[in-house]
Amino acid sequence: MPGTTPAAPRVAALVGPYLSGKTTLLESLLHTCGAIDRRGNQKDGNTVGDAAPEARSRNMSVEISPATGKFLGETWHFLDCPGSVEFWNDTQSALMVADVAVVVCDPEIQRALTLAPLFQFLDQHEIPHMVFINKLDHTDVRVREMMEALQGVSSRKLVLREVPIRDGDSISGYVDLVSERAYQYKPGEPSDLISIPGGIEDREAEARQELLESLADFDDDLLEQLLEDTVPEKQEIYAHLTRDLGGDLIVPVFLGAAEQTHGVHRLMKALRHETPEVEKVVERLGAPSGNPLVQVFKTYHMPHTGKTSLGRVLRGSVKDGMSLGSNKISGLFRMMGHTQNKIASAGAGDIVAMGRMDDVASGQALSASGAVSGVDWPAPQQAIYSFAITPKKREDEVKLSAAIAKLMDEDASLSVEHNQDTNEMVLWGQGEIHLQVAAERLDNRYHVAVESRRPQTPYKETIRKPTKQHARHKKQSGGHGQFGDVQIEIKPLPRGSGFEFTESITGGAVPRQYIPAVEAGVRDYMKEGPLGFPVVDFAVNLFDGQYHAVDSSDMAFRLAAIAGMKEAMPKCNPVLLEPICEVHVFVPNAYTAKVQGLISKRRGQILGFDAKQGWSGWDEVAAHMPQAELHDIIVELRSLTFGVGTYEWKFDHLSELTGRLADDVVASRKKAA
Numbered sequence: 001m002p003g004t005t006p007a008a009p010r011v012a013a014l015v016g017p018y019l020s021g022k023t024t025l026l027e028s029l030l031h032t033c034g035a036i037d038r039r040g041n042q043k044d045g046n047t048v049g050d051a052a053p054e055a056r057s058r059n060m061s062v063e064i065s066p067a068t069g070k071f072l073g074e075t076w077h078f079l080d081c082p083g084s085v086e087f088w089n090d091t092q093s094a095l096m097v098a099d100v101a102v103v104v105c106d107p108e109i110q111r112a113l114t115l116a117p118l119f120q121f122l123d124q125h126e127i128p129h130m131v132f133i134n135k136l137d138h139t140d141v142r143v144r145e146m147m148e149a150l151q152g153v154s155s156r157k158l159v160l161r162e163v164p165i166r167d168g169d170s171i172s173g174y175v176d177l178v179s180e181r182a183y184q185y186k187p188g189e190p191s192d193l194i195s196i197p198g199g200i201e202d203r204e205a206e207a208r209q210e211l212l213e214s215l216a217d218f219d220d221d222l223l224e225q226l227l228e229d230t231v232p233e234k235q236e237i238y239a240h241l242t243r244d245l246g247g248d249l250i251v252p253v254f255l256g257a258a259e260q261t262h263g264v265h266r267l268m269k270a271l272r273h274e275t276p277e278v279e280k281v282v283e284r285l286g287a288p289s290g291n292p293l294v295q296v297f298k299t300y301h302m303p304h305t306g307k308t309s310l311g312r313v314l315r316g317s318v319k320d321g322m323s324l325g326s327n328k329i330s331g332l333f334r335m336m337g338h339t340q341n342k343i344a345s346a347g348a349g350d351i352v353a354m355g356r357m358d359d360v361a362s363g364q365a366l367s368a369s370g371a372v373s374g375v376d377w378p379a380p381q382q383a384i385y386s387f388a389i390t391p392k393k394r395e396d397e398v399k400l401s402a403a404i405a406k407l408m409d410e411d412a413s414l415s416v417e418h419n420q421d422t423n424e425m426v427l428w429g430q431g432e433i434h435l436q437v438a439a440e441r442l443d444n445r446y447h448v449a450v451e452s453r454r455p456q457t458p459y460k461e462t463i464r465k466p467t468k469q470h471a472r473h474k475k476q477s478g479g480h481g482q483f484g485d486v487q488i489e490i491k492p493l494p495r496g497s498g499f500e501f502t503e504s505i506t507g508g509a510v511p512r513q514y515i516p517a518v519e520a521g522v523r524d525y526m527k528e529g530p531l532g533f534p535v536v537d538f539a540v541n542l543f544d545g546q547y548h549a550v551d552s553s554d555m556a557f558r559l560a561a562i563a564g565m566k567e568a569m570p571k572c573n574p575v576l577l578e579p580i581c582e583v584h585v586f587v588p589n590a591y592t593a594k595v596q597g598l599i600s601k602r603r604g605q606i607l608g609f610d611a612k613q614g615w616s617g618w619d620e621v622a623a624h625m626p627q628a629e630l631h632d633i634i635v636e637l638r639s640l641t642f643g644v645g646t647y648e649w650k651f652d653h654l655s656e657l658t659g660r661l662a663d664d665v666v667a668s669r670k671k672a673a
Helices: 022-032 053-058 085-097 109-124 143-151 201-216 220-227 234-246 264-274 278-285 394-410 432-446 512-526 554-572 589-601 633-640 659-672
Strands: 010-015 065-071 074-080 100-105 129-133 157-160 162-167 170-176 182-186 189-194 250-255 293-302 306-315 317-319 332-336 339-342 345-347 351-355 365-367 370-372 385-391 415-419 424-429 450-453 460-463 467-475 482-492 499-503 538-546 574-588 605-611 618-626 646-657
Touching: 010 022, 010 085, 010 278, 022 065, 022 074, 022 100, 022 264, 053 432, 065 264, 065 332, 065 351, 074 264, 085 109, 085 293, 085 432, 100 109, 100 264, 109 143, 129 143, 129 264, 143 157, 143 250, 157 201, 162 201, 162 250, 170 189, 189 264, 201 220, 201 234, 234 250, 234 264, 250 264, 278 306, 293 351, 293 394, 332 345, 385 394, 385 432, 394 415, 394 432, 424 432, 432 450, 460 482, 467 554, 482 512, 482 554, 499 512, 512 538, 512 554, 538 554, 554 574, 574 589, 574 633, 574 659, 589 605, 589 618, 589 633, 618 646, 633 646, 646 659
Parallel strands: 010 074, 010 100, 100 129, 129 250, 157 250, 499 538
Antiparallel strands: 065 074, 162 170, 170 182, 182 189, 293 306, 293 365, 306 351, 317 345, 332 339, 332 351, 365 370, 385 424, 385 450, 415 424, 460 574, 467 482, 482 538, 574 618, 574 646, 605 618
16 A cells, blocks of 8 residues: 555545445444444444434434544544435535545445436546445355446446455455455454465456556556556556546445445545545635635534534634634534534534534535635435425414424425415425425424325316406495496416406496406406316406496405406306426436336326436436326336436426316315315
8 A cells, every 4th residue: 555645634425325334334434443432233223323313213314424533543524425315415415525435335236226326426526436335244246247237327437446255155355456465354353364265366366457457548658567468566556546536537346244344444444545635625616715615515403502504624724713704603513423522623624513604505615705606516406296284283383484494404405385376385305205304303303293295286277268247246334335337358368378457448437446456356356266276368358337426446346346257257168277397207218118108107298208418328208297197206206217217397388177187176176175
């Protein structure tokens, strides 16, 4: 190994699919670094990561878990990231500030596909990354087959760094392909150096040659050495590995079993020697000049400590009590899971938690003058799943809005909508578990329990034929009475026209001051037509009427207009309109046919499909689909595609809905009313 290594704090993000063992790997890394005395496990609920009650109850990561340790005198910050695609926003934020990503996967060939979106993101942002094939203590899968499967979803060259030593059905150690030394695993301790077992020499020599040839793709001098059958020095090979990893040219692959600590010490040594420093992150983000510079990437709202902003110091140093623009750091901490350890200062490379930065949002870069622009930061995903929510206690309505605002501050992929058509508060996110976790946090952290249900589809209605209607509102109850008389003409308009109001009064039949009241009455009625839904795409013309010099008023004409609409609209052949969305589904091309079937099954109209731009082996299917069919389509789509399929959507137009489906919608509306 090279002798000189950087001493600045570095950051490794642990990423990978759900159940790949990232949190277990974090425990082993922290134990290897001496940061914890004994390794916890998720079953007992005593791990450093996944400390939130929502994570404990599910045995899964639902947010970034930061932790810190020292390895051979150097500071390492680890960011344990959620594996579920529903919490991808946290994962991508952690990756943006990491020096290196450790992609954790299990040795199941069919699950290699689940890494495709992650590899795509890493390569798009040129983030150096290694692969740790976990759970290799007992497996029938050959490493060569696993490498082929992983290479199929990675655009960067995968470089195997070890070959396993098999002992019957289990893997008892490995041979390092650079040092050409063999090691035998010892649970909970560094591996023992042993002689290379007989029978593995040919496989080791072949794998080492493949490693060197992969490195030679990026260096002509090394290629020339190989062509001349010259064996490069080990120090030179390590230098190539360090350079190529830092440039996101190669992906080193390591083997192990985190639960047994197999291969963890070897992984930690590779991280120490080959991971680039924080300057590479600064360059990658396009961060502006100036000291200090802190990139905030995660926000927590803690029950007892309030808002905490997790950031990486990219340049300079920060101290407790200093100001970053208008925000003063009120407490500087290093986090171990949810435990905050107070510190006085932090320097370039460090991960810090800053207290009471109330005006700071995740994704912002901060300097002494405040927030700075120009940093390359990914946008949150579009929301694709929703719940309609109401507080269980009516008096919690005001608290609910404030609590949801804090949830959205923590997670930008959550959003809330107050739907005017259905009069519902709709919480939007990335899937059912995502929103269930949000609901649990509302209860656990903010003591606002909510009830959730499927949101209503915002149907509309319109008319098919015109009519004329006369209506009068007359009331006498002593003193001034009420009198308003209108004659209106109603006619349909082309789809998407909305509503038009005109008047053609002659001779002062309706005085000018009362005409706005007639329009207001029509708009009042539009909120709920004869089928029970808002009315659109029609025009109303006021062409005649009568008034009384004493008894007429704005209210009288408004009520007359409402009465006229109520009588006229059922005669206009009302019809239900359902919202149709433009949908773009993204899937590996092996699943394109299945997805087209899914779209057709849900009353979708396929517009076509093409290769997804920038994604090898992926397709983009375009379709028009009823919004009513989109509510839980992501669940079925992910089930069909090993969790990697997704889609984008936007409202496109309203379309007539007739027949039994329309009858069921109208009947359901009347029952609810």
